[in-house]
Amino acid sequence: MLKKLLVVPVLIALLGLGALRHIQAQSAIVVTLNFEFLRQGTAGVVTLSGEGVVGGVINAFERIYPFFPVTGGFAAFLAVPMEQRIRDYPITVTVYRADGEPLTWEGTVRVASGEFIREPTFVLPSEKLHLLDMAVQESENARLNSIYSVVTPERFWEGQFSLPANAPTTSPFGSVRDFNDGSVRRHTGHDFRMAVGTPVKASASGRVVYARPLDIHGSNVIIDHGWGVFSNYSHLSQIFVVPGQIVLQGEVIGLSGNTGRSTGPHLHWEIAVNGVLINPMDFIRLKMPT
């Protein structure tokens, strides 16, 4: 099945658009979408190879996704926002070459349903209801976006991402949440049921870029893994790391808690790729380029 998934995009590439044939005729540059479609709130890997290629960028979903060097070429994570509408989208790959003008490849990416659920109403205690104010929400979103939109060219991790804890899921990524004041929010991470004080582990190696409280996320740690990939561990009761610190995969970075806009002890775990929040459980299953 995997082989088929890999072959189909290649065939599309070879038989596809004029722009691609143009590239192929000149220098056998190959762009491969390593997926048949992408679900809302997930990321896929796009690879790029060819003689004289020194890099490239993808333009899609009104965003830019950079390529990074891997064995035999370059790879990029194409991340789809959870709110992206279900349909086909144009994708343009700009290929940079050591000698000659950049070339472009144009294709199509199909976005499929993220199959998000609607959860039972969340009941926030009265002393936390102010955390549903849009001003509070927007201020926190802006701060997180400014962190998540940084792209560190260095890659700090190897292999697959791992779970931050071995604990049952209480709430999946992307769910629609009604609160007791009538507010509706989307879930930006994945939640695990964890008693206050349970160790929380880094999903992959990286550099800590944030380690302090936020109104909604509570005490949280954000790790920059490089290549525009970040993980966030929220509602913690204790933080054991400081900004600038390098942490290794599996290292305990803090203890779970119930801080911020939380209705009970749990760990909220977020992953952002190129500034787009995606399903962490899907990302740890994604085969990483090497």
Ligand SMILES: [Zn+2]
């Ligand atoms: Zn959560």
